[in-house]
Amino acid sequence: MADAFQFDLVSPERRLATVEATSVQIPGADGDMTAMANHAPTITTLRPGIVTVTHSGGTDEYVVSGGFAQIAPDEISVLAEQALPRGDVTQEVYERMVEEAQKAYDTTKETYKNEPGPVDEAAKLLADMVAVGGHIGLSTKQPSL
Amino acid sequence: MPSLKDLKNRIDTVKSTRKITKAMQMVAAAKLRRAQEAAEMSRPYAERFNAVMAGLASSVGDSEGAPKLLSGTGKDDVHLLVVMTAERGLCGGFNSNIAKLARTHAKDLLSKGKTVKILTVGKKGRDAMRRGYSDHFVGHIDLSDVKRVGYENAREIAQDVLNRFDEGEFDVATIFFSKFENVVTQVPTAQQVIPFETPEGTEAPDALYDYEPSEEAILADLLPRGVATAIFSALLENGASEQGARMSAMDNATRNAGDMIDKLTIEYNRSRQAVITNELIEIISGAEAL
Numbered sequence: 001m002a003d004a005f006q007f008d009l010v011s012p013e014r015r016l017a018t019v020e021a022t023s024v025q026i027p028g029a030d031g032d033m034t035a036m037a038n039h040a041p042t043i044t045t046l047r048p049g050i051v052t053v054t055h056s057g058g059t060d061e062y063v064v065s066g067g068f069a070q071i072a073p074d075e076i077s078v079l080a081e082q083a084l085p086r087g088d089v090t091q092e093v094y095e096r097m098v099e100e101a102q103k104a105y106d107t108t109k110e111t112y113k114n115e116p117g118p119v120d121e122a123a124k125l126l127a128d129m130v131a132v133g134g135h136i137g138l139s140t141k142q143p144s145l
Numbered sequence: 146m147p148s149l150k151d152l153k154n155r156i157d158t159v160k161s162t163r164k165i166t167k168a169m170q171m172v173a174a175a176k177l178r179r180a181q182e183a184a185e186m187s188r189p190y191a192e193r194f195n196a197v198m199a200g201l202a203s204s205v206g207d208s209e210g211a212p213k214l215l216s217g218t219g220k221d222d223v224h225l226l227v228v229m230t231a232e233r234g235l236c237g238g239f240n241s242n243i244a245k246l247a248r249t250h251a252k253d254l255l256s257k258g259k260t261v262k263i264l265t266v267g268k269k270g271r272d273a274m275r276r277g278y279s280d281h282f283v284g285h286i287d288l289s290d291v292k293r294v295g296y297e298n299a300r301e302i303a304q305d306v307l308n309r310f311d312e313g314e315f316d317v318a319t320i321f322f323s324k325f326e327n328v329v330t331q332v333p334t335a336q337q338v339i340p341f342e343t344p345e346g347t348e349a350p351d352a353l354y355d356y357e358p359s360e361e362a363i364l365a366d367l368l369p370r371g372v373a374t375a376i377f378s379a380l381l382e383n384g385a386s387e388q389g390a391r392m393s394a395m396d397n398a399t400r401n402a403g404d405m406i407d408k409l410t411i412e413y414n415r416s417r418q419a420v421i422t423n424e425l426i427e428i429i430s431g432a433e434a435l
Contacts, residue, residue: 010193012296012377014186030357043197044357045366068363070197070354077193081370082296 003037006075007053009062011083016062024076025052026069035071042071048128050135051078061086063132065097086136094138101129152413156406163402170395177388184381191378198371199343201364214368217340218316223260225315226251227306229322229379230270231387232289237394239323239331239387244273246333247321251278262315266302294384299377307369310339322379323386329393331386338375341368
């Protein structure tokens with residue numbers, strides 16, 4: 001049995017989870033990472049994806065739309081911009097999230113016409129958002145890039 | 146001397162006023178509980194966020210390429226005052242206290258030769274700030290259609306402020322709102338959001354963190370969010386304060402209406418008694434004359 005640590009998932013509007021977890025899978029900006037107890041202290045930004053928490057009572061999954069995670073040896077906090085338990089993400093909610101990402105991408109494309117950097121980032125966010133739908137088994141709408 | 150009918154009408158008027166204020170007080174009490182809960186729910190996020198920011202700010206803050214949102218533009222000539230108030234009145238001194246603080250602040254800055262720009266959130270603040278400072282107005286954000294303030298609203302306001310900052314419209318941004326202490330005390334507060342200032346009482350994490358992707362990239366990502374987070378907390382504090390202020394204002398109004406009804410009722414009874422006495426005298430003197 002792996003060591004347990006304190007896991008908190010908070011969004012600006014509420015605290016979604018606070019449990020003794022054994023491992024947490026985080027969609028980091030540079031790739032997914034699984035953190036367990038005694039992980040080296042790290043702060044990472046998140047991309048849209050699924051946070052999976054494993055604790056003694058099973059596993060919980062949350063859909064997050066971005067934010068960051070603070071990992072300390074005995075405590076992990078995920079501060080998500082927007083977070084929902086996976087069960088609450090219905091097709092409708094999901095479509096709205098994709099739409100938002102699409103809108104953000106469109107405005108970025110307008111604002112930074114000749115700079116590929118920010119546009120690529122927004123496109124990646126949008127693609128990530130769309131990929132989330134595939135993960136949780138919702139029908140995906142293809143983004144217009 | 147008002148007639149009996151006049152008095153009766155007045156008593157009825159005050160009675161229905163009392164009913165309204167009583168109802169408003171109860172509605173405010175129910176809303177206050179919800180607003181307070183919302184404010185408490187947002188606290189864990191804000192606290193952690195500020196702790197991480199404090200750590201980042203102290204490690205990157207002094208280096209040269211620090212983002213402008215953290216280090217400032219190097220000047221402090223143009224100040225943006227974001228005045229956040231309620232959409233409705235009838236809440237005691239709530240709106241005017243915030244506006245007063247903002248006005249004192251503006252006057253202070255103007256006397257130092259700075260340029261002041263004012264952005265208002267909430268109709269009541271706009272009306273109050275327009276008096277005397279209409280030349281400094283740069284915008285207004287309407288939240289009157291919003292039933293329950295969410296993070297989305299805060300993000301929109303923050304986006305507006307950040308766009309203005311990117312276009313070099315101002316150097317320093319300060320938000321004005323009312324901090325909720327308890328039902329009877331709300332403290333009008335000014336908080337600087339750009340450049341970022343660590344709120345008091347925040348402890349920076351002492352561990353040395355690895356940053357992924359890099360410190361600078363994370364900081365660039367977090368700073369705009371910091372503005373949104375600060376505005377969101379302020380909006381929630383404001384929401385709770387507004388309901389608290391309205392509750393105590395309406396409580397007072399209900400009590401005053403009660404006092405007034407008592408006074409008017411006494412007056413009414415006295416004049417009715419006077420009328421009866423008068424009639425008796427007339428009858429008796431009429432009988433005596435026979």
